[in-house]
Amino acid sequence: MSDSRVSSVIQEWGSSYPGQVHGQVLSSSNQGAPTNQMSPMDMMSYSQCQGIMRGGAEDREQVAFLSYTSGSGGSSHHQINAQQDFSPFLLPSLRAPVSKRVISKDSAEYRQRREKNNIAVRKSRDKARRRVLLTQQRALQLQEENQKLQVKVGQLSQELDTLRHILSQRHLQGPDEHGL
């Protein structure tokens, strides 16, 4: 595991730095047993219904950029929480942003959660990659099989034509009984 030599350098930024938001640094994950099973039917498509807003992500970044005060008030970013709870009348699905437990980015718990998520992400992406790969291979395989089948259909058709021709000739001579 010569891999990451960075895990130990993570939480230094402890105090006040305006620049970059997340100072991601991780790695050091081992994946002994990738339990990536990938259920049989996993093919889903990309919900491509969000191409309208393009600046959104950036907003987040910008905001984080500015407000990040890694101390205790850490979790900074978008999410305007400014309602008085009339929400129950609007959409049942739109819950008021119940103030979530504020987790400082310094906390060990935070890092712990992050690390777990990072592992999950890697796992998920590995899975996705394998899935794509499998789909590609399947497509190629199907294409091959397809060609073979088409050739076969061609052969059979020709053979049929031949036999039909022969039969039709026999017809002229002694039409006994015939199926088709």
Place this chain on the structure above:
Amino acid sequence: MSDSRVSSVIQEWGSSYPGQVHGQVLSSSNQGAPTNQMSPMDMMSYSQCQGIMRGGAEDREQVAFLSYTSGSGGSSHHQINAQQDFSPFLLPSLRAPVSKRVISKDSAEYRQRREKNNIAVRKSRDKARRRVLLTQQRALQLQEENQKLQVKVGQLSQELDTLRHILSQRHLQGPDEHGL
């Protein structure tokens, strides 16, 4: 292809490293028209051959620090930069970390480059998503076609059998002249 899980380790260093530096590379371009063309055959797989070498490439990475002198924030930390780069003796391809232009993260240029790259990234990923989608659809389509072809082969085979049977019977009755 590149790294593994060690790439993004550098985001905030306050290190003052005279030489070494990596210059991030970005881009500046247009973007009006989504020229996502996706050349005909773009299907390539995930070069999953990146787990073996962990040292060499990394060295270069290790050395990649910028001297980042941020205006407001004192971000500072990490990186063990321990080697002195004797690489020129190893592989001719491993160039000494020629100090690249130091680009402060505050600079407008930096943001500009980042933004360009972000756009490129989105574009590339959109393309990838479409590609995957197409592959999936193609696979499904091929599968359908395959089934149809198999059915057809079955039908033709049966028909052939029938005709052969008929012909063989004719044979028994009046073997005049016959093709096969």
Place this chain on the structure above:
DNA sequence: CCTGATTGCGCAATCA
């Protein structure tokens, strides 16, 4: 060298 394209990765929001 510069520039756009890729790609692994971490983050955060969301889903399940």
Place this chain on the structure above:
DNA sequence: CTGATTGCGCAATCAG
């Protein structure tokens, strides 16, 4: 609540 997904930005590379 926890793991899985997913959009996004970053940085390192690759490809011209």
